[in-house]
Amino acid sequence: MKRRNRAAVVLVSLALALIGGVLLACALGAVSIPPLDIIKMTLNKIHFSDFQATWQPASETIIFQIRLIRVVAAALVGAALATAGVLFQGLLRNPMADPYITGTSAGAALGATIAMMLPLGLAFSGLGVIPVAAFCGALVTILLVYNLARVGSKTPIVSMLLAGFVVSSMLSAIMSLLIMTDSELQLKLHSIFSFLAGSISVQYWSQIAVIAPLVIGGIIISLFFSFHLNAFSLGEEQAAYLGINVEREKLLILALGSLLTACAVSLSGLVGFVGLVMPHAVRLALGPDHRLLIPASALAGATFLVIADTLARTxxxxxxxxxxxxxxxxxxxxxIYLLRRTRREYAF
Amino acid sequence: MLSNSNSLLMQKVSFSYFNGLVLRDIDLTVADGEMVGLIGPNGCGKTTLLKLACGVLSPVRGEISLGGISLKKLPRKQVARHVAVVPQYFNIPFAFTVAEVVLLGRTPFVSAISGETRRDHEMSALALGLAGINHLKNRYFNDLSGGERQKVILAMALAQEPRLLLLDEPTTHLDISHQLEVLEVVKSLNRQQGVTIIAAMHDLNLASLFFDRLVLLKEGTIVADGSPREVLTESSIQDVFSASVKVSQHPVTSAPHIVVLPREVPTNNHLAS
Structure with missing residues (x-):
């Protein structure tokens, strides 16, 4: 079928772009390493081939112990945020929704801040104390927001947004209070700022090993909701007429998006704009059908963040x-360029 | 599991939102293949009754059953495979094409894992044809006129292969030709495929022309139920709508035809002269 062919072409192209982006990102840095060598050493590493090592042994260490960890983390963060953005925008029928609307950002920030107050050296089996604290902070916040927003057996979208806003404001205030009163934290303002502005700071493969299955699993589960998300675009009432158990699916989709966001903030702090812009860019280019929008946004978000992170460090x-x-x-x-070029949906 | 029977039975059904009863002790039976119009003033409970009939609202008291099975016991997906709703209006914040919107009518049949099948595409193509909007299928829903949108929403409901079709004021805001087209599609569905129709109608004359049975609601209760000739009387309309009317005959079909009398003109003198 035509639509399927187009989807396949789009997704394969995006996947190739992501692989290209990853190679480029690994190649660039203080020591540049030819992409061909990277391909060879990777294939060797997974025992797929046995190329003669024409590169410095140090190169291998740089790739596998430093750069690749970071690049994979960037790809996971980008994919998670873009997917969460699609889920929230589709469910809330609000193009301005971003992954942080459920309060995950403030919760993660407070969690990270508290972690920085703790004595150093406390590490959860190689996961790093700050990522774990950020992840927990985000999850606790989501639970709080959901419970505040519930009215009987329903979770109206408006109370969801309000609860997210109120809880975020309160947690941000607590965080500011901690920073202002704790002398230890004031020495770490630079780290706090880096977290708030969004920086990928992953040191161990074990962090990737925990987060990658969650992100990839989350994206795959999101795909199962894609047809229903199209129905949700017509409004909750219409979705109910079409046989969807609205309250249950809404909660599942919100939980899924929030989990993906929590995964992302644990690796990178609060990276803005990916979750907002990527779904829009993909929607303007490919249309709003979530069956294509979700995987395409995930791949595009991953590629975008890999490239952005490479720029950030070079x-x-x-x-x-x-x-x-x-x-x-x-x-x-x-x-802005996308909005000006395509007037399919918006006047700007 | 629902059989092909889709008779709707409401027994002593009451419903309230947060303040006060909206529907009170409604007893209504709609048999297979009937074409029923719900009429009554704004806020009399027509829309609420439709929402109860498709199960998105549950009655506070009373019992609603579909084909002999209580709605409470039927999962939403099951209901949606038998009952389709054409709402008054909806907007879509994203640029879906007409074909994409109509395909969404297949939602209750589409599996989350394997996606839509050939049959789903066939049924939505059929629905586009039935609603007479094949030529619109690649247009964006949001670019269409109100009349065209209403036909798309109707086509989406038809793609659901409903045995019971509920319509909420399907002709409001439409011009005369679109009003007729929409109602003709609905009527032929009823006559040719035996689909049961319940529609909330604003325009009493259109209701009179197209429906076999009218149910007149006033403040959440049924005050008249029968053929247009039985229901649309000068006294019942005066009572329910507080409007003076003259009921005459449609010049061609001889269905009751309602002419509104202006309030300023003293009614008695006017009639006398």
Missing amino acids: LIAPTELPVGIITALIGAPFF
């Missing part, structure tokens, strides 16, 4: 910029 090397600055600097003009 532009003014050796100083690293928070990747969130790059995503906003690229994302905002790109968004």
